[in-house]
Amino acid sequence: MDNARLELEKAVLATKLPPNMYMFRDMGTSNAHLLIGARTNAKNVYTLKIMLKDFPSSAPVVYTTKPLKDRNGNDLEVSHELHNYGTSDGKTRICHCPDSSWTPRVSLYRVYIKCRLWLECYEIYLRTGQSIDTLINEINRQGGNPTR
Amino acid sequence: MKCIYIDKDEALTFLYSEDNHIEGQSYEWEGEDVVHVHTIAQPHAFGHVTSAYWHKSVLPTAIPSQEQYHIVVFSDNEAKAYYVNSKFQSEECKVKFIPSKDEMFSRAKGILEVDILSDKRVMIIGLGSFGSQIAIELAKAGVGEFSLFDFDRVELHNLARHTCTIKDLGRLKTNAIKDAIIGKNKLARVDLFPININEHHTLMDKEVAKADLVICATDNNQSRFALTKCLLKNNKVAIFGRAVTRAEGGDVFRHRPGGPCYNCLVGSQAYAMAAEEITNRSQLPAYVSEEEANAMIQVGLSSDIEPICNLIVKLALVELSKGQNSGIESLENELEYDYYIWANRRERRHVGWAPFNNAKNMPTILKWYGARIAKDEHCPSCSSNTVLDLGEGLNDGVLSENFEGIELDTEE
Numbered sequence: 085m086d087n088a089r090l091e092l093e094k095a096v097l098a099t100k101l102p103p104n105m106y107m108f109r110d111m112g113t114s115n116a117h118l119l120i121g122a123r124t125n126a127k128n129v130y131t132l133k134i135m136l137k138d139f140p141s142s143a144p145v146v147y148t149t150k151p152l153k154d155r156n157g158n159d160l161e162v163s164h165e166l167h168n169y170g171t172s173d174g175k176t177r178i179c180h181c182p183d184s185s186w187t188p189r190v191s192l193y194r195v196y197i198k199c200r201l202w203l204e205c206y207e208i209y210l211r212t213g214q215s216i217d218t219l220i221n222e223i224n225r226q227g228g229n230p231t232r
Numbered sequence: 233m234k235c236i237y238i239d240k241d242e243a244l245t246f247l248y249s250e251d252n253h254i255e256g257q258s259y260e261w262e263g264e265d266v267v268h269v270h271t272i273a274q275p276h277a278f279g280h281v282t283s284a285y286w287h288k289s290v291l292p293t294a295i296p297s298q299e300q301y302h303i304v305v306f307s308d309n310e311a312k313a314y315y316v317n318s319k320f321q322s323e324e325c326k327v328k329f330i331p332s333k334d335e336m337f338s339r340a341k342g343i344l345e346v347d348i349l350s351d352k353r354v355m356i357i358g359l360g361s362f363g364s365q366i367a368i369e370l371a372k373a374g375v376g377e378f379s380l381f382d383f384d385r386v387e388l389h390n391l392a393r394h395t396c397t398i399k400d401l402g403r404l405k406t407n408a409i410k411d412a413i414i415g416k417n418k419l420a421r422v423d424l425f426p427i428n429i430n431e432h433h434t435l436m437d438k439e440v441a442k443a444d445l446v447i448c449a450t451d452n453n454q455s456r457f458a459l460t461k462c463l464l465k466n467n468k469v470a471i472f473g474r475a476v477t478r479a480e481g482g483d484v485f486r487h488r489p490g491g492p493c494y495n496c497l498v499g500s501q502a503y504a505m506a507a508e509e510i511t512n513r514s515q516l517p518a519y520v521s522e523e524e525a526n527a528m529i530q531v532g533l534s535s536d537i538e539p540i541c542n543l544i545v546k547l548a549l550v551e552l553s554k555g556q557n558s559g560i561e562s563l564e565n566e567l568e569y570d571y572y573i574w575a576n577r578r579e580r581r582h583v584g585w586a587p588f589n590n591a592k593n594m595p596t597i598l599k600w601y602g603a604r605i606a607k608d609e610h611c612p613s614c615s616s617n618t619v620l621d622l623g624e625g626l627n628d629g630v631l632s633e634n635f636e637g638i639e640l641d642t643e644e
């Protein structure tokens with residue numbers, strides 16, 4: 085990410101979130117990432133790790149810093165139903181945007197919002213067993229926002 | 233009478249050398265009475281291979297004891313060729329020459345179209361059904377220098393739409409296409425990069441800087457966006473082409489310095505985002521099952537790809553030969569659009585298009601339509617006044633905005 089874009093992203097985040105809730109780390113390296121806190125409606129707290137390699141040319145890879153569990157207490161496995169890329173090295177990679185609909189216009193703040201929505205769906209799944217994929221499609225329909 | 237083809241450049245190199253006799257190779261198309269002789273072994277040989285002995289002025293006294301071979305003798309400014317069989321009976325053959333460097337571009341001789349492109353360098357990213365055809369067409373047109381990018385190998389499922397043949401199965405596409413280019417233009421200089429461009433942005437930038445024109449024939453936006461960055465930095469022209477689902481149609485975009493970029497296009501009305509043709513597994517997320525993937529991979533016909541490649545080649549030739557006596561100068565004033573749309577069939581996205589036999593003034597199939605794309609003044613790639621997508625309307629009050637108690641997990 086070039087400097088101008090980084091400044092733009094920082095300016096957006098500064099207007100939306102308290103400063104202690106996010107942190108850019110290892111910038112300028114291949115491990116550059118944004119750590120960002122998320123508190124769901126049910127008051128559970130997560131930290132999202134948004135990898136910035138190739139951002140904004142491609143959709144950033146997003147992990148939760150702790151492994152997410154399925155309803156049986158096992159690490160989430162790669163699944164369309166549960167809309168994620170599986171758990172490895174203690175992190176679960178969630179799917180916030182299909183590569184085919186990514187554009188460089190998408191801000192990190194929007195990525196964050198998509199991940200927050202994903203986490204809400206994940207928690208509904210934990211409570212009810214509904215598929216995350218179905219829930220996300222439902223939200224997208226309601227929000228009047230087709231595929232993203 | 234057998235006919236022997238001699239490469240004039242190889243013959244001249246031999247005649248100017250100190251050697252009076254050398255052994256090369258001959259390649260015979262059996263049963264066709266056609267033999268190509270070379271002073272050096274050919275990398276990917278064809279036909280029946282035997283020795284070819286090249287001599288200046290006189291034949292040597294010692295005769296090689298071999299089953300059969302060919303002899304080329306130069307004397308008195310003349311080349312003669314003989315076939316010698318296992319009983320040492322010789323038979324004179326007809327000699328034909330493969331033109332030398334300075335004869336290659338004579339239109340009358342018909343090897344290459346024009347010589348004005350011999351010092352042009354074209355970078356081609358992606359050597360699938362699009363890139364392979366385009367590369368060979370540009371070689372035929374006389375483009376002299378190429379840099380080819382693709383990390384894939386030729387696989388069975390490629391063959392129907394690819395220039396490569398069964399005998400190329402398993403080969404790196406870069407190397408196979410290099411052979412095809414050299415087969416059309418033996419003077420072409422071809423640099424090979426069998427790598428994933430998405431993982432080598434620095435190299436991409438370096439190669440873009442060296443190129444006169446870039447052809448982006450990949451199947452994903454990630455590479456298109458990354459390339460756009462390099463194009464803007466280096467002020468280069470590029471042509472992007474792709475097919476939409478099952479090749480029911482396709483589009484072509486030309487990026488010129490100062491004009492709209494690929495990102496401006498993606499944000500525009502004219503562009504249909506979700507319609508990208510899915511031709512292989514790697515375009516789909518990992519969580520899509522094998523079964524679902526098989527249903528989503530919908531490959532079009534080669535004849536549906538062809539017209540799109542053809543426009544890309546025309547646009548490329550216009551860009552490369554601007555202001556020169558190319559024979560296609562008149563196109564310069566007509567192919568002035570940024571974006572071109574083509575439909576092969578009235579399906580899906582083109583279902584509302586008019587029938588070909590009764591189109592009146594409506595858009596129909598098998599015709600190109602050009603569009604001007606406005607430069608987006610808030611483009612995230614080419615504008616200094618970028619406006620980002622903040623996802624307004626996405627949240628819609630669903631998410632609580634109480635951030636209390638959040639502590640970042642910085643441990644991992």
Ligand SMILES: [Zn+2]
Pocket residue numbers: 492493494495496497608611612613614615
């Ligand atoms: Zn732009």
